[in-house]
Amino acid sequence: MKFKVTILGSSSALPTTNRFQTAHAINIHERLFLIDCGEGTQIQMMRNNINFARLNHIFITHLHGDHIFGLYGLLSTLSLYNRTRELNIYGFSMLEYILNDFLKYFGSEFKYEIIFHAVNVRQQKLIYEDKNISIETIPLKHRVPCCGYLFREKVPELNIRKEMIGRYKLTLAEITKIKKGYDLMCEDGSIISNEKLTYKPYTPRSYAFCSDTEYSKKVADIVKDVDLLYHEATFTQNFMKMAKQTGHSTTIQAAEIAKQAKVKKLIIGHFSSRYKDLNPLLHEARSVFPETYIAKENDVFEIALEKFKE
Amino acid sequence: MKFKVTILGSSSALPTTNRFQTAHAINIHERLFLIDCGEGTQIQMMRNNINFARLNHIFITHLHGDHIFGLYGLLSTLSLYNRTRELNIYGFSMLEYILNDFLKYFGSEFKYEIIFHAVNVRQQKLIYEDKNISIETIPLKHRVPCCGYLFREKVPELNIRKEMIGRYKLTLAEITKIKKGYDLMCEDGSIISNEKLTYKPYTPRSYAFCSDTEYSKKVADIVKDVDLLYHEATFTQNFMKMAKQTGHSTTIQAAEIAKQAKVKKLIIGHFSSRYKDLNPLLHEARSVFPETYIAKENDVFEIALEKFKE
Numbered sequence: 001m002k003f004k005v006t007i008l009g010s011s012s013a014l015p016t017t018n019r020f021q022t023a024h025a026i027n028i029h030e031r032l033f034l035i036d037c038g039e040g041t042q043i044q045m046m047r048n049n050i051n052f053a054r055l056n057h058i059f060i061t062h063l064h065g066d067h068i069f070g071l072y073g074l075l076s077t078l079s080l081y082n083r084t085r086e087l088n089i090y091g092f093s094m095l096e097y098i099l100n101d102f103l104k105y106f107g108s109e110f111k112y113e114i115i116f117h118a119v120n121v122r123q124q125k126l127i128y129e130d131k132n133i134s135i136e137t138i139p140l141k142h143r144v145p146c147c148g149y150l151f152r153e154k155v156p157e158l159n160i161r162k163e164m165i166g167r168y169k170l171t172l173a174e175i176t177k178i179k180k181g182y183d184l185m186c187e188d189g190s191i192i193s194n195e196k197l198t199y200k201p202y203t204p205r206s207y208a209f210c211s212d213t214e215y216s217k218k219v220a221d222i223v224k225d226v227d228l229l230y231h232e233a234t235f236t237q238n239f240m241k242m243a244k245q246t247g248h249s250t251t252i253q254a255a256e257i258a259k260q261a262k263v264k265k266l267i268i269g270h271f272s273s274r275y276k277d278l279n280p281l282l283h284e285a286r287s288v289f290p291e292t293y294i295a296k297e298n299d300v301f302e303i304a305l306e307k308f309k310e
Numbered sequence: 311m312k313f314k315v316t317i318l319g320s321s322s323a324l325p326t327t328n329r330f331q332t333a334h335a336i337n338i339h340e341r342l343f344l345i346d347c348g349e350g351t352q353i354q355m356m357r358n359n360i361n362f363a364r365l366n367h368i369f370i371t372h373l374h375g376d377h378i379f380g381l382y383g384l385l386s387t388l389s390l391y392n393r394t395r396e397l398n399i400y401g402f403s404m405l406e407y408i409l410n411d412f413l414k415y416f417g418s419e420f421k422y423e424i425i426f427h428a429v430n431v432r433q434q435k436l437i438y439e440d441k442n443i444s445i446e447t448i449p450l451k452h453r454v455p456c457c458g459y460l461f462r463e464k465v466p467e468l469n470i471r472k473e474m475i476g477r478y479k480l481t482l483a484e485i486t487k488i489k490k491g492y493d494l495m496c497e498d499g500s501i502i503s504n505e506k507l508t509y510k511p512y513t514p515r516s517y518a519f520c521s522d523t524e525y526s527k528k529v530a531d532i533v534k535d536v537d538l539l540y541h542e543a544t545f546t547q548n549f550m551k552m553a554k555q556t557g558h559s560t561t562i563q564a565a566e567i568a569k570q571a572k573v574k575k576l577i578i579g580h581f582s583s584r585y586k587d588l589n590p591l592l593h594e595a596r597s598v599f600p601e602t603y604i605a606k607e608n609d610v611f612e613i614a615l616e617k618f619k620e
Contacts (some may be wrong), residue, residue: 013390015383017357040350047327065386065416067547072382073325073349080323092416101411105404106375200522 002027003153003205003303005228007269008044010295012212012234012248013066014273015039020297021066022270024209024230026049026151029132034058035149035209041070042077050300052081057128059135060091061211062121062146063098070101083112090127092145093118121147124222129154138222140213142247145283148211150222153204164197200308207303208263211270214244215253220260227303229258230295232285233268236275237284251281269295313339313463313515313613315538317579318354320605322522322558323376324583330607331376332580334519334540335360337463339442345459345519346367350442352387358608362391367438370401370443371521372431372456373408382412385424393422400437402455403428424556431457434532442466448532450523452557458521458534463514465570474507510618517613518573521580524554525563530570537613539573540605542580545592549582561591567599579605 009020014114021038025045032054034041045052055078061067071089078087089099096116103110119127119137122145128135131154138148158179163172168184178184184192191299209225211232224227233255234248243250251268260264268285272277278294285292293301315335318332318548325497327368329347331348335355342364344351355362364574365388371377377570381399388397399409406426413420415558429447432455438445441464448458474480494502518533521542544558553560559567561578568576578595581588595602603611 014387015353015356017353020353021383039380040353043325043327043330043350046325063415065382069379069382069386070349072375072379073331076379077324098415100414105373105408105411 001029001202003207003227003305004028005207005230005267005303006048006050007267007295007301008041008048008131008299009036009038010269010271010297011038011066012098012232012270012272013064015066016273016276018297019215019273020044020307021070022061022211023070026207028151028153029204030054031130031133032056033135033151036061036067037070037074038066038238039073042074042139044297045074052078053083055087056085057088057109058090059149060089060095061140061148061209062142062144062306063092063094063303064144064212065213066097068095071099075102075110077177078112079107079110086113086115088115088117090117090119092121092147100229111184119147121145124150126240136222138208138210138219140210140219141216142212146212148213148219150226151207153206155204156201158194158198159201161196167201168197202305205303210250210257214247215249215256217260220257223257223261223263225262227229227264228267228301229261229263229265230269231257232270233281233285234270234272236281239272251284252288255285255292256275258289258292264291265301266292267295267301268292271295311339311615313517313537313615314338315517315540315577315611315613316358316360317577317605317607317609317611318351318358318583319346319348320579320607321348321376322542322580322582323374325376326583328607329351329581329583330354331380332521333380334370336517338463340459341440341443342366343445343461346371346377346417346521347380347384348376349379349383352384354607355384359463362388363393365397366395367398368400369459370399370405371450371458371519372452372454373402373404374454374522376524378405378408381409382416382584383413385420386416388422389417389420396425398425398427400427400429402431402457429457431455434460439464446532448518448520449528450520450525450529452522452524456522458519458523458529460536462515462518463516465514466511468504469506469511470508471506474502478502478507485581487499512615515613515619520567522558524557525559525566527570530567533571533573535572537574538577538611539568539571539575540577541567544580544582544593544594546585546591561594562598565595565602568599568602574601575611576602577605577611578602581593581605 008023011019023041026033090143206226321329336343354358384578516536541564
């Protein structure tokens, strides 16, 4: 049961010779989600063996080109792959107009429908859920309407302790009830508590994507205790003023958010093209939050399954 | 005096892990021209150290996404580089609407103007000239309106043979006249013919870009005798039927055009993503036209200066 984040692009507005613009692919239990879609995302998906047919949901943080100009090519490629299944795209309302203009010129041969979901970027709100996961918006502070996305596994279904099946000669009907949380009533009238019969197979995992944003304490509240936080760090600390002016964060600010939120691991990215060597950014962030990692193209961050802890 | 073609993308509709979509950069006498602009063109320009500030003219062959989706990112990047000089874009008339829609959403901070030049794709016509070169359209046969572009150096200005300056004690005024083709009238009334005094410094060079197109004899007439011909060869010969259906050419067809036109060198490209190994395509084309080369990302084809031949 995977929970895996693949970095497709780590650059900010300007790409570099080896850094593409923003895009993350998230694989949770073999369901694929894409956050943002900078230019070259489809090539990066190919390079990372990401199955285009599995992609049904794309989440866009905001409408700056470096976060969406890869959509045109990706959507066209899905059509060339003969896609017929609908594709869900989530983002700020104006994206619908941009997509409609795109389809007007380039969508005449598309055999699949794009379902657009306008999200309210000012509220933390559930925008997607299925059996295993939920996705919420994270309001961010940028020059244009912008939100991040918070992916959480739901508390998994109870597992029966194998030895209990034989001991109490459990029927299928009983097993189904017990998995739902019921106690077992034995023939002699005694009651075996559900806790003795079951266990929670793993601790739900979580991933938060926060880009683009200036430093915002509210973000720390929303991403509290997540396993993996991606927070933009466009600049080193000496550019704090420029970060504020352009609606971005510094390394130290990203690390402060991670520290306040007590996350397990921080990934920083969305680096300004001025940085050839990213080590200074890493060192700055680690001075505040040691469990910081650099987002590099094709890096994979997997959150391991852990036994359930109360 | 350079005449240099850099391959930025060699793939057809679908990119691959190592092939970008169509774009060629042409450097003639340090003037930079771009033909087509598939997704990732700006990254490929960076990788090839192509100076964005030098780019003033972009030529678009047709309005399929794999030839233009890189425009969005490239135009935005020129804005981020604080461009103020106008940028000329040439292409089929509908491109103007696409560009205007793009600017409506993403151009609010642009400080430079885009001058759009609608080209008639059905006629061979001069669409650009300066002191040194001319550019003409090449009507092509594709599923949508489409033209190639023919770059020609003009016949260069005459050079004075150095030894003649001393022998006839030429004044600056005389040199200027002689360079324009005049004979020299000496004080004793004798006449020295211009031919004796001057030489043409080099043979004008030429490059033709033909993609996307099915096989068309008319193309061979237009590109007659060019030094370098880029002709698409999306398919191997066994896919001839599919080539015709989709408005593309095979290796053999591209090579036939080169042979009929008696060009010096042929580059084939716009390869279908089905081909991992491009050698079979090269071998097929060379069976008809030995001077064939494969377009590979970051390859440079330079046309050397040659002494003028009548």
